Amino acid sequence: xxxxxxxxxxxxxxxxxxxxxxxxxxxxxxxxxxxxxxxxxxxxxxxxxxxxxxxxxxxxxxxxxxxxxxxxxxxxxxxxxxxxxxxxxxxxxxxxxxxxxxxxxxxxxxxxxxxxxxxxxxxxxxxxxxxxxxxxxxxxxxxxxxxxxxxxxxxxxxxxxxxxxxxxxxxxxxxxxxxxxxxxxxxxxxxxxxxxxxxxxxxxxxxxxxxxxxxxxxxxxxxxxxxxxxxxxxxxxxxxxxxxxxxxxxxxxxxxxxxxxxxxxxxxxxxxxxxxxxxxxxxxxxxxxxxxxxxxxxxxxxxxxxxxxxxxxxxxxxxxxxxxxxxxxxxxxxxxxxxxxxxxxxxxxxxxxxxxxxxxxxxxxxxxxxxxxxxxxxxxxxxxxxxxxxxxxxxxxxxxxxxxxxx
Numbered sequence: 001x002x003x004x005x006x007x008x009x010x011x012x013x014x015x016x017x018x019x020x021x022x023x024x025x026x027x028x029x030x031x032x033x034x035x036x037x038x039x040x041x042x043x044x045x046x047x048x049x050x051x052x053x054x055x056x057x058x059x060x061x062x063x064x065x066x067x068x069x070x071x072x073x074x075x076x077x078x079x080x081x082x083x084x085x086x087x088x089x090x091x092x093x094x095x096x097x098x099x100x101x102x103x104x105x106x107x108x109x110x111x112x113x114x115x116x117x118x119x120x121x122x123x124x125x126x127x128x129x130x131x132x133x134x135x136x137x138x139x140x141x142x143x144x145x146x147x148x149x150x151x152x153x154x155x156x157x158x159x160x161x162x163x164x165x166x167x168x169x170x171x172x173x174x175x176x177x178x179x180x181x182x183x184x185x186x187x188x189x190x191x192x193x194x195x196x197x198x199x200x201x202x203x204x205x206x207x208x209x210x211x212x213x214x215x216x217x218x219x220x221x222x223x224x225x226x227x228x229x230x231x232x233x234x235x236x237x238x239x240x241x242x243x244x245x246x247x248x249x250x251x252x253x254x255x256x257x258x259x260x261x262x263x264x265x266x267x268x269x270x271x272x273x274x275x276x277x278x279x280x281x282x283x284x285x286x287x288x289x290x291x292x293x294x295x296x297x298x299x300x301x302x303x304x305x306x307x308x309x310x311x312x313x314x315x316x317x318x319x320x321x322x323x324x325x326x327x328x329x330x331x332x333x334x335x336x337x338x339x340x341x342x343x344x345x346x347x348x349x350x351x352x353x354x355x356x357x358x359x360x361x362x363x364x365x366x367x368x369x370x371x372x373x374x375x376x377x378x379x380x381x382x383x384x385x386x387x388x389x390x391x392x393x394x395x396x397x398x399x400x401x402x403x404x405x406x407x
Contacts, residue, residue, distance in 0.1 A: 006031060006096050007023060007028060007029075007030035007031070007098075007303055008094075008097070009032045009099045009101055010033050010075050010085065010098065010099065010100050011033075011100065011102045011103055012032055012033070012101075013101060013103045013277075014043060014292050014296075015275045015276030015277070015292040015293070016099070016101030016275075017032065017070075018292070019099060019296040019300055020032040020064050020070075021061075021064045022296060022300035023303060026300055026304035027304070028304050032070040033073050033085075033093065034071075034073075035072070035074050035075075036072070036130060037072060039061075040063075040070060041056065041131055042059045042060075042061055043129075043130075045058075046128070046134045047155075047158035047162045048162070049131075049134050050128075050134050050137060050138050050159065050163070051162035052166060073087040073088070074089075075087055075093075075247060078247055078248075078250070078251040080269055080272070083098070095271075096271070097271055097272075099272075099273045100248055100259060100273070100274040101278065101296075102247060102248075103276055103278055104241035104243050104278065104287060105241060105242055106127040106128070106239070108127065108237060109150065109239050113211055113213060113214055122214045122217055123214075123217055124140065124232070125212065125234075125235045125237070126140070126234065126237065128155060128237065128238055137234070138166075141168055142168075145168045145169065145233045146169045146171075146231050146234070147232065147235070147236060148171045148173060148209075148232040149163070149171070149235075149236045150238060152173070152176070152205065152238075153180055154320060156174070156179075156236075156238035157179060157180060157192060157320070159236050160172045160196055161195075161196060161199060161201070161328065165199070169200070171201070171203075171204065171232075172202070172204065173207045173209055173222070173224070174203070174204065174205045175207065175208050176206070177206050183318045184332055184336060184371075185337055187355055187357070188355055188357070188370075191353060191355055191371045192371065207224055208225040209224060209225075210223050210224060219232055219233070219235050243259070243277055243280070243285055244277070248267065248272075251269075253269055254267065258274075259278050261279050261280065261281050262281075263281075263310040263311055263312060264311070265279065265298065265311055275299055276295065277292065282313050288314075288318065291313075291314035291316050294314050295311055295314075298311040299311075315333070315334070315384065317377075318331065318332045319374075321374075329370075329371070329372060330372075331369070331381075332367075333368055333369075333381055333384055334359070334367030334384055335359055335367035336369045338359045338361075341361075342361045343359070343360040344357065344359055344360070345357065352372060352373075353372050354372030355371040356371075358380065365383045366384070
């Protein structure tokens with residue numbers, strides 16, 4: 001394929017790797033360019049690697065069969081006029097269509113003492129976003145070590161649980177009033193907190209970390225806003241992510257929260273597309289695996305000649321499955337907190353630690369949350385995605401909540 005027609009994909013995460021593989025299957029050669037030395041992997045499963053359940057090889061993504069890469073290179077700039085990307089080693093890569101799948105970066109909170117004078121994280125302080133982050137943290141972990149996880153969202157819960165499974169004394173510090181507040185309602189959050197507490201994790205909510213204290217370049221404690229200090233040999237930053245848009249912004253592409261794209265995943269430059277965590281479509285930056293994969297599949301169809309293909313958004317479901325003897329399964333979709341006038345159906349079993357709840361508005365399923373047994377999640381998600389009116393007698397909805405054959 002000549003250089004002025006080829007597809008170049010920058011970013012070998014879930015979205016970029018999926019796109020390269022689908023293009024390969026559709027007979028469209030593409031070049032996949034990634035920064036990391038590791039083979040493309042499923043970032044969603046990094047916590048299982050940290051917990052010691054999986055080796056890095058187990059979470060590797062399927063490789064394309066054709067010559068699609070990945071090649072390892074750090075892209076430093078885009079020359080839109082010449083349709084060329086510049087790499088840190090001085091090399092250049094020509095493209096006909098460029099796809100930005102640059103993902104996201106971890107949010108590093110503005111804490112005193114977080115960085116050394118050389119602007120690097122002190123010894124013992126770890127972000128938790130990449131395989132290198134995971135392997136570095138895994139190497140540092142040993143039984144009895146004191147770890148503070150900052151952030152009680154999906155990533156923080158996963159990291160705290162993984163560290164506890166490795167025998168670490170874990171404190172989870174969450175600034176808001178409950179865990180995973182973006183996805184879960186208060187009842188589901190309490191079940192997740194109970195699960196972590198049973199593993200020995202000490203959970204602090206409504207707790208803002210102010211300061212990281214280091215001695216000799218290594219972390220020793222973190223200080224809360226109220227002055228209370230927690231001893232720490234390890235600090236894990238799980239404070240969320242933000243879209244990685246620097247390349248796009250420097251190249252003059254339209255950027256808001258993410259790189260702005262239309263229904264064809266096209267940016268403000270007709271020769272550049274964007275997918276995954278870095279893309280903003282219809283006002284939304286999803287930051288989840290399912291939309292990234294759907295965008296990749298849609299773009300593969302478009303680039304292979306299916307001009308009718310369109311990406312119109314994803315009604316995304318958040319699912320967390322942490323395996324093992326003390327497994328944790330949860331799923332949430334749509335609006336889990338009802339508005340006035342909404343109907344709510346809840347089933348809870350405190351003994352088994354299970355919880356199921358759906359929110360119905362104007363005879364339509366608008367959201368739900370499940371913790372514990374997820375046998376019904378598939379049927380509930382399909383009813384939600386279909387947005388069809390539910391039968392007036394409510395029988396089928398109760399069946400969806402209780403029938404474990406629905407997944």
